[in-house]
Amino acid sequence: xxxxxxxxxxxxxxxxxxxxxxxxxxxxxxxxxxxxxxxxxxxxxxxxxxxxxxxxxxxxxxxxxxxxxxxxxxxxxxxxxxxxxxxxxxxxxxxxxxxxxxxxxxxxxxxxxxxxxxxxxxxxxxxxxxxxxxxxxxxxxxxxxxx
Amino acid sequence: xxxxxxxxxxxxxxxxxxxxxxxxxxxxxxxxxxxxxxxxxxxxxxxxxxxxxxxxxxxxxxxxxxxxxxxxxxxxxxxxxxxx
Numbered sequence: 001x002x003x004x005x006x007x008x009x010x011x012x013x014x015x016x017x018x019x020x021x022x023x024x025x026x027x028x029x030x031x032x033x034x035x036x037x038x039x040x041x042x043x044x045x046x047x048x049x050x051x052x053x054x055x056x057x058x059x060x061x062x063x064x065x066x067x068x069x070x071x072x073x074x075x076x077x078x079x080x081x082x083x084x085x086x087x088x089x090x091x092x093x094x095x096x097x098x099x100x101x102x103x104x105x106x107x108x109x110x111x112x113x114x115x116x117x118x119x120x121x122x123x124x125x126x127x128x129x130x131x132x133x134x135x136x137x138x139x140x141x142x143x144x145x146x147x
Numbered sequence: 148x149x150x151x152x153x154x155x156x157x158x159x160x161x162x163x164x165x166x167x168x169x170x171x172x173x174x175x176x177x178x179x180x181x182x183x184x185x186x187x188x189x190x191x192x193x194x195x196x197x198x199x200x201x202x203x204x205x206x207x208x209x210x211x212x213x214x215x216x217x218x219x220x221x222x223x224x225x226x227x228x229x230x231x
Contacts, residue, residue, distance in 0.1 A: 028199030043219035059205035063225045081185050094227045096205035113198040120231040130194040136201045142215050
């Protein structure tokens, strides 16, 4: 069976207890429900959110507080209830990252649409924080890579 | 697309548990009230599409071999903690 993704990850080899379930899918990808979080490289500030359902679907993600220590997204009661969040221990949060060809040393973090996962249930959701004032593309300048 | 005419104060029912009510009509603005189960998310379309578009951009630009992303960033090594 051809299971390896273009990224060399065999999605059939991912243990079920590592899977994060996005019941509603995510905006733009309503049919991608199962994801897994993978390391990119040792000590990298970035990880990979990999779809288990569609191996070609993955995105780079990061913990936003590494770069935006004042980031304080507020989840509504409805949003908290949707993931059975009772307290801070029920929240793992990360944001997607966009690279652009024009910005060699800058990446852009989506602070408006954070991914929130309840580690206890391994269910997640991408919340759309409309009206929060947080941008879709918050620039992060990274240390330049020596040529 | 189903097209219905509604007056102020009237509603439409979607499925068994979603109720959309026209609360107010003022000029070219219409205020809607939406009663839906907690599991149903409701967004203004333009905001939702922005996030969907940003997800597409994140997927299209996801370069795992990028040296920029693979290098350690001093003081920035935390990972999402998914352990219960």
